[in-house]
Amino acid sequence: xxxxxxxxxxxxxxxxxxxxxxxxxxxxxxxxxxxxxxxxxxxxxxxxxxxxxxxxxxxxxxxxxxxxxxxxxxxxxxxxxxxxxxxxxxxxxxxxxxxxxxxxxxxxxxxxxxxxxxxxxxxxxxxxxxxxxxxxxxxxxxxxxxxxxxxxxxxxxxxxxxxxxxxxx
Amino acid sequence: xxxxxxxxxxxxxxxxxxxxxxxxxxxxxxxxxxxxxxxxxxxxxxxxxxxxxxxxxxxxxxxxxxxxxxxxxxxxxxxxxxxxxxxxxxxxxxxxxxxxxxxxxxxxxxxxxxxxxxxxxxxxxxxxxxxxxxxxxxxxxxxxxxxxxxxxxxxxxxxxxxxxxxxxxxxxxxxxxxxxxxxxxxxxxxxxxxxxxxxxxxxxxxxxxxxxxxxxxxxxxxxxxxx
Numbered sequence: 001x002x003x004x005x006x007x008x009x010x011x012x013x014x015x016x017x018x019x020x021x022x023x024x025x026x027x028x029x030x031x032x033x034x035x036x037x038x039x040x041x042x043x044x045x046x047x048x049x050x051x052x053x054x055x056x057x058x059x060x061x062x063x064x065x066x067x068x069x070x071x072x073x074x075x076x077x078x079x080x081x082x083x084x085x086x087x088x089x090x091x092x093x094x095x096x097x098x099x100x101x102x103x104x105x106x107x108x109x110x111x112x113x114x115x116x117x118x119x120x121x122x123x124x125x126x127x128x129x130x131x132x133x134x135x136x137x138x139x140x141x142x143x144x145x146x147x148x149x150x151x152x153x154x155x156x157x158x159x160x161x162x163x164x165x166x167x168x169x
Numbered sequence: 170x171x172x173x174x175x176x177x178x179x180x181x182x183x184x185x186x187x188x189x190x191x192x193x194x195x196x197x198x199x200x201x202x203x204x205x206x207x208x209x210x211x212x213x214x215x216x217x218x219x220x221x222x223x224x225x226x227x228x229x230x231x232x233x234x235x236x237x238x239x240x241x242x243x244x245x246x247x248x249x250x251x252x253x254x255x256x257x258x259x260x261x262x263x264x265x266x267x268x269x270x271x272x273x274x275x276x277x278x279x280x281x282x283x284x285x286x287x288x289x290x291x292x293x294x295x296x297x298x299x300x301x302x303x304x305x306x307x308x309x310x311x312x313x314x315x316x317x318x319x320x321x322x323x324x325x326x327x328x329x330x331x332x333x334x335x336x337x338x339x340x341x342x343x344x345x346x347x348x349x350x351x352x353x354x355x356x357x358x359x360x361x362x363x364x365x366x367x368x369x370x371x372x373x374x375x376x377x378x379x380x381x382x383x384x385x386x387x388x389x390x391x392x393x394x395x396x
Binding site: 120121123124126127128130131134135138142145146149152153156159160163164167 | 207208209211212215216219258261262265266269270272273368371372375378379382385386389394
């Protein structure tokens with residue numbers, strides 16, 4: 001029974017650990033996604049920008065506009081708006097960037113994903129850890145059972161000795 | 170407890186340990202990466218031998234249980250109990266490693282396909298056997314023996330379930346093995362077989378010693394020694 005309890009406990013602990021690990025893995029930033037064109041899309045879809053834009057970029061193909069003074073500063077937001085304005089001003093450049101995103105970046109993302117799947121060591125390590133944990137748990141349970149048996153034998157021997165001594169007197 | 174001093178169990182344990190160490194080298198160094206399942210295929214080298222040992226322990230338990238039912242011999246009962254506990258261990262390993270491999274290969278921890286379902290049912294039957302032996306009290310041997318025979322019938326269903334077009338990968342993985350891969354797999358099967366034998370013999374000895382201790386105490390009580 002100790003064996004069974006030990007195994008059940010270890011299976012439970014393993015499932016909990018896997019669950020926690022999986023949850024952590026899910027919470028981590030994902031590997032390169034299958035939609036790598038998201039960043040350049042800012043240039044063509046200004047409304048889809050991740051953060052609220054302080055300045056509405058001009059529509060694609062519109063003549064270059066001068067960004068407001070606060071966005072021309074060397075802050076990340078200012079630089080971003082400067083870049084967006086420059087990209088939107090040049091339709092050929094926009095097309096070139098989009099083509100790059102849809103070919104090279106997508107290819108790289110695919111490659112990264114494939115590498116993650118091909119060299120999936122964490123599941124292999126987890127599987128082998130489970131095998132050894134359960135086996136060692138079983139061995140420990142068996143050893144403890146043997147120790148308990150040894151104790152029972154000792155107690156039986158003492159009781160027998162006492163009983164024999166009592167009957168002889 | 171005389172049998173506990175037998176050198177067979179330690180010898181089998183040493184052979185199994187050496188074999189398993191060799192297979193670890195074979196799995197992670199000698200074998201190439203599988204073309205379809207990539208690195209996660211390396212789980213297979215230990216998953217399949219443990220599945221074989223699960224089947225073997227269930228068979229041993231079933232056959233010993235038939236001995237219990239026919240001859241009412243307590244030695245058969247010791248073997249059946251030892252094999253049942255081992256089947257619970259191997260079942261837990263097979264289900265856990267299979268689930269991890271399924272996550273790596275299919276993207277799911279579990280899918281409701283015939284082989285997985287029947288393996289789970291088999292494991293639950295063997296857990297039921299051990300619980301019955303623990304909690305049902307004296308006379309539960311024969312009831313548990315019937316359950317073990319029922320579990321033994323489940324083994325061919327699991328084995329042939331893979332040939333009926335289910336989604337389990339083993340049907341294709343075994344065929345795709347090359348020379349080193351086959352050697353590593355069968356070396357692993359052999360090593361786990363020796364480990365199974367060592368554990369089974371040791372557990373049988375402990376079960377026999379527990380039974381003898383219990384019987385001695387009962388005889389001493391009947392003789393009025395512990396009044």
